[in-house]
Amino acid sequence: MLQFRLRLHFPVLACCLLLAACKKENPAPAPSDHLALGNPSGATADPAQPTNYLLAKPQYALSYHRDRGIANWVSWHLSTEWRGSAGRQDNFRADPELPTGWYQVQASSYTNSGFDRGHLCPSADRTNTEADNSATFLMTNMMPQAPRNNQQTWASLEDYSRSFLASGNEVYVIAGSYGRGGTGTNGYATTLDQGRVTVPARCWKVVVILPVGTNDAARVSSSTRVIAIDTPNDNGLSTSWGTYRTTVDAIEAATGLDLLSAVPAAVQQVIEARVDTGPTS
Template sequence: MTRFSVPALLLLGFLAVSCGDENEATPTPALPEHLTLGNPSGAAADPAQPTNYLLLKSQYALSYHRDKGIPNWVSWHLSPEWLGTAARQDDFRADATLPAGWYQVSTSSYTGSGFDRGHNCPSADRTRTVADNSATFLMTNMIPQAPNNNQRTWATLESYCRTLVDEGNELYILMGNYGKGGSGSNGYQTTIDNGRVTVPQRIWKVIVVLPQGSDDVLRISSSTRVIAVDTPNDNAQLPSWGSYRTSVDAIEQATGYDILSQVAPAVQATLEARVDNGPTQ
C-alpha cells in the first residue's frame, strides 16, 4: 500500500478542493428588476462615466447625462404590485444621490421655461406607497417636455399602459430621448436653466407586454406585443400616440442603444423590426 506523509496528504487535499472549486459553475447574478430586459447603453455607476451614469432606484433604473441635466433613458417594471392607493406627492426635488460636485437640477430650473417637468417613470405607475410615488418626483426622472406632448400624447399612452395591467398583463417600459431642441409654450429652445438642462428633440418609449407570470425574459416570444413610439417634443404635435408608432430598430438606429439585449437574439430580431398595430385604448 502506498503511504503518504502528512504534508503530502495536506497538499492532495488542497488540490482536490481547488479542482472542485474550478469545476463548480459560477452563478450568473440576476439583473435588477427594472433592468430585466437589459441595460441599453451599458450605463455604470461610475462618476468617470458622467454622460452615461447608472442610477438604480427601488422604483426604476436610469442612465443619467450630467452635462445635459436629464436622463438618457429610464427603465421600469409595471405590474399590479406597483399600483395602490398612494396619492400623488408633487414633491419635485433635486436628486442628492448624484456624485459629489455634480450640478443638481432643481424644480426651479424649469420655472418660466415653457416646458413641463416631464416624468419618465410616471407618478401614477408608482402608487403602492407614498415613498414609491415620491421617488418619481426626483429631477433625475424629468425632462423638459412640451406641455401638449406631456399632458395629452404621453398622458394617454401612460394611461393605456395601466389599462393593459388592469387587463392581466405586466409591462417592461423604457423611455428615453435624443436630439436637441424642442418647442414648448414659449416657442423653440435648445436648453433651459442657463444652458445647464438640454431640451430633447425627440421622446420615445418601448413597452413590452406580457401576461402576468414569472421567468419573464424566457416568456418573451416572437408573438409578444412590443409597442414602440417616437414623438417630436413639440407643443403642436398630434394628441394620438398611435400616430407615432415605429419600430425598436428605428429607435436603436437613432440612439445607438441595444434595447432588448436580454431577449433571445432570433426573437429580438423579429420583435424589433415590427411596428405595432394593436389597439390604442
C-alpha cells in the same frame, strides 16, 4: 428546564413563521426587475462615466447624462404590486444620489420655460406607497417636455399601458429622449437653466406587454406585443400617440442604444423590426 424553554419559544417561532408566510404572499417588487430586459447603454455607477451614469433605484433604473442634465433612458417594471392608493406627492426636487460635485437640476430649473417637468417613469405607475410615488418626482426622472406632449400624447399612452394590468399582464417600459431643441409654449429652445439642461428634440418610449409570470426576458416571444413610439418634442404635435408608432430598431438607430438586449437574439430580430398595429385605447 428544556421543556419550559421550548414552550416559551414556540409562540415566537409560530409568529415568525406567520410573518414569513405573509411576506411571501405579497413580496416587495425587486429593483433588479427594472433591468430584466436589459441595460440599454451598459450604464454603470461609475462617476468617471458622467454621460452614462447608472442610478438603480427601488422604483426604476436610469442612465443619467450629467452634461445634458437629463436621463438617456429610464426603465421600469409595472405590475399590480406597484399600484395602490398613495396620492400624488408633487415634491419635485434634486436627486441627492448624484455624485458629489455634479450639478443638481432643481425643481425650479424649468420655471417659466414653456416646458413641463415631464416624467419618464410616471407618478401614476408608482402609487403603492407615498415613498414610491415621491421617488418619481426626482429631477433625474424628468425631461423638458412640450406640455401638449406630456399632458396629452404621452399621458394617453401611459393610461393605456396601465390598462393591461387588469387583464393579468405585467408591463416593461423604457423611455428616453434624444437630439437637441424643442418647441414649448414659449417657442423654440435648446437648453434651460443657463445651459445646464438640454431640451430634447424627440421623446421615445418602448412598452412590452407580458402575461404575469417569471423569467420574463426568456418569455418574450415573437408574438409578444411591443409598442414603440418616437414623438417630436413640439407643442403642435398630434394628441394621438398611435400616430408616432415606429420600430425598436429605428429608436436604436437614432439613439445608439441596445434595447431589449436580454431577450433572445432571434426574438429581438422579429419584435424590434415590427411596427405595432394594435388598438390604442
